[in-house]
Amino acid sequence: MTTAPDADTPLHLAGNNAPVTEEVTVEPTWMAGQIPSELEGIFVRNGPNPRTGWSPHYFAGDGMVHAVALSGGSARWYRNRYVRTPLYANPGRSRADLAFDPATATIDYRVTTANTHLLAHAGRLLALEEGGFPYQLTPDLNTLGPYIFGGALATPMTAHPKVCPVTGELLFFGTQLRPPYLTYYRASPAGEILQAQVVETPRATMMHDFAITEHHVVFMDLPVVFDLAAPGGPGWRWSDAHQARFGVMARTGGAVRWFEVAPCYVWHTLNAFETNSIVTLTGTRVSSLWRGGSDDISGGQPRLHRWRLNLTHGTVTEEQIDDEAVEYPRVADTVIGHAHHFGYVTSFSLDAHPSNSRIHRYDFTHSVTRHTHQLPDGHTCGEAVFVPRHSTTSENDGYLLTFAHDRARGTGYLLILDATDVTAAPIAEVHLPARIPNGFHGTWIPTPETPPK
Numbered sequence: 001m002t003t004a005p006d007a008d009t010p011l012h013l014a015g016n017n018a019p020v021t022e023e024v025t026v027e028p029t030w031m032a033g034q035i036p037s038e039l040e041g042i043f044v045r046n047g048p049n050p051r052t053g054w055s056p057h058y059f060a061g062d063g064m065v066h067a068v069a070l071s072g073g074s075a076r077w078y079r080n081r082y083v084r085t086p087l088y089a090n091p092g093r094s095r096a097d098l099a100f101d102p103a104t105a106t107i108d109y110r111v112t113t114a115n116t117h118l119l120a121h122a123g124r125l126l127a128l129e130e131g132g133f134p135y136q137l138t139p140d141l142n143t144l145g146p147y148i149f150g151g152a153l154a155t156p157m158t159a160h161p162k163v164c165p166v167t168g169e170l171l172f173f174g175t176q177l178r179p180p181y182l183t184y185y186r187a188s189p190a191g192e193i194l195q196a197q198v199v200e201t202p203r204a205t206m207m208h209d210f211a212i213t214e215h216h217v218v219f220m221d222l223p224v225v226f227d228l229a230a231p232g233g234p235g236w237r238w239s240d241a242h243q244a245r246f247g248v249m250a251r252t253g254g255a256v257r258w259f260e261v262a263p264c265y266v267w268h269t270l271n272a273f274e275t276n277s278i279v280t281l282t283g284t285r286v287s288s289l290w291r292g293g294s295d296d297i298s299g300g301q302p303r304l305h306r307w308r309l310n311l312t313h314g315t316v317t318e319e320q321i322d323d324e325a326v327e328y329p330r331v332a333d334t335v336i337g338h339a340h341h342f343g344y345v346t347s348f349s350l351d352a353h354p355s356n357s358r359i360h361r362y363d364f365t366h367s368v369t370r371h372t373h374q375l376p377d378g379h380t381c382g383e384a385v386f387v388p389r390h391s392t393t394s395e396n397d398g399y400l401l402t403f404a405h406d407r408a409r410g411t412g413y414l415l416i417l418d419a420t421d422v423t424a425a426p427i428a429e430v431h432l433p434a435r436i437p438n439g440f441h442g443t444w445i446p447t448p449e450t451p452p453k
Contacts, residue, residue, distance in 0.1 A: 012058035012061075013053075016405045017058070020049060020434070023081050023082065024078075024079070024434055025078070026079075026434060027077060029433045031429065033427050034073065035427075036416070038390045041444060042068070042139060043067065043070070043401050043445075044118050044141075045118070045383070045441065046063055046066075046128075047061075047382075047437060048061025048115045048440075049437060051082065052091045057294055060113065062085070062091075062115065064081065065118065065137065066078070066080045075414065078434060081137075081141035081142065083114040083137065084135075086111045095113075109131075109132045109156050112135070113129045113131070117440060117443075121170050121187075121191060122190050130158050130207075132146075133156065134146070134147050152192075153185070154174075155174030156175065158172050158209070159208070159440075160172075162212045164336070165335070165338070166214075166337075168188075168189030169251075171212050173207070173217075177204045177226050177235075180199075183196060184197045184198075184253070186252070199249070199256055203242070206224040207221065208266075210269065211283075212251065216249060216250055217250075218246055218281055224237070224239075225237060225239045227239075230290075237290055238291040244260070244264055245258045245260045246281070246309060257314075259309050265285070265299070267284055268283055268284050268328065271329075271335065271340050273338050277310065278310050280309075281308075283304075283305060288300075297350055302326060302348055303320055303323060303326065304321040304322050305321060306321055321362075321368055326345040327345065327383075328441070329344070330385060331343050332396070333388075341365045343362045343364065344384050345384075346360075346381060346383055356378065357374075357380040358372050358373065359375075359381065359400060371421075371423055373424075373426075375415075379404055379407070380405050380407070382442075383441055385402065385444055387444045399419055400415075400416070400419050410435055411433060411434060412431075413432055414428075415428075
């Protein structure tokens with residue numbers, strides 16, 4: 001069983017947020033259902049796992065990647081590995097102490113937790129965290145080192161880059177704590193940086209995600225600002241003086257057109273698309289964040305929200321789509337930047353021991369409808385990643401994969417659902433002899449690999 005935390009244990013280290021202590025390579029314990037034979041590849045997910053067992057904040061834990069390899073209708077292995085960064089090599093050392101050189105007043109972006117997301121592009125697997133350079137991993141999760149696009153990456157890289165499903169280009173941005181605060185990048189399908197453009201913003205804000213459309217990118221300049229004097233956290237605080245706004249720019253660069261929106265913070269975008277000079281963006285919104293410091297969660301639970309930016313008239317309309325508390329929104333990779341009919345989210349709770357998790361599929365075809373898969377009591381899960389069936393042309397024809405936690409057993413499992421009917425029983429559960437802590441984001445790599453030794 002998962003041990004109940006001490007009353008003084010902070011939320012980000014309590015329950016299944018607590019780190020695991022070992023790196024393992026194991027075979028599954030047992031399986032329920034049948035893994036579809038067309039699922040040939042590796043499901044990988046990143047998350048914070050402080051090597052010392054303690055971190056000051058959920059975002060500060062060392063990156064640990066968890067993976068399950070599927071082939072021939074069976075699960076071949078589970079593996080978890082730390083990303084070998086300078087923070088991993090110096091457990092307990094301050095990030096600022098390792099990264100900042102007072103003699104030159106420069107920051108070493110190799111110093112990163114690499115704990116947020118994973119990107120497969122141009123034959124590379126990259127572990128991402130927005131405060132530093134990406135780290136390249138092998139398919140069996142060994143660390144190759146920082147990857148800086150042949151020297152063309154001069155800033156950190158967002159943890160939420162977008163791959164255009166039509167051109168294969170990689171679109172992303174990097175933020176810094178000093179000018180230039182925001183830089184936009186565009187890379188070829190082969191991973192060569194084609195464009196790096198500074199985007200002028202008045203100060204450093206915590207820009208976690210963004211969105212793309214067929215012809216544009218959308219930046220979110222929101223009121224969480226960098227301030228070394230911010231109480232109780234990593235230098236970020238809410239500022240009523242900073243106007244919330246979205247910036248629309250051509251994907252090939254140029255001027256940014258800014259649209260003022262109601263004060264809020266948006267951790268993640270579901271998707272964006274453009275129709276008749278209107279950019280529609282959907283994401284998870286809270287009314288404020290960290291107003292009283294990094295422990296202040298009074299801004300409310302994230303809920304799915306939609307903005308329509310009229311490029312002709314310069315106007316914005318905003319609406320809350322649903323009252324469910326949700327996070328980790330995803331669409332099929334084939335519709336990123338284009339009109340989507342479906343989206344997938346996971347229920348969100350600030351409780352260290354939520355009763356269970358729910359995975360929702362939203363249908364946006366006409367009016368918005370929601371269908372739900374509810375995990376059993378004592379079972380929770382994270383982000384659900386869509387994997388298409390082979391040779392399908394349907395946006396919704398595929399599977400949802402996520403790591404889940406069984407509190408009674410104290411172990412994790414890979415959950416596979418039918419995306420066309422999330423209300424149905426799971427297609428398969430791959431139960432593992434290891435606990436998989438809660439984490440952030442993952443991806444599917446549709447390439448069979450040799451099991452690690």
